[in-house]
Amino acid sequence: MEETKNSGYWISAWREVIRRPRAVISLAVILLYLGITVWVYT
Structure with a gap:
């Protein structure tokens, strides 16, 4: 499994979440x- 790639993806996903709460x-x-x-x- 590619843990580093996954964690990086989740960090960027969380940034998107924080940026757009209504979409979430x-x-x-x-x-x-x-x-x-x-x-x-x-």
């Missing part, structure tokens, strides 16, 4: 909705 909130809502939908229909 909307993404979390979408993921939550999808998770509930899958949980209900299975």
Whole structure:
């Protein structure tokens, strides 16, 4: 596994998260909705 590459990717991802909180909130809502939908229909 390439740990250094992954950690660098996650650091840049966190920087994007800090830069755009609204996008993160909307993404979390979408993921939550999808998770509930899958949980209900299975």
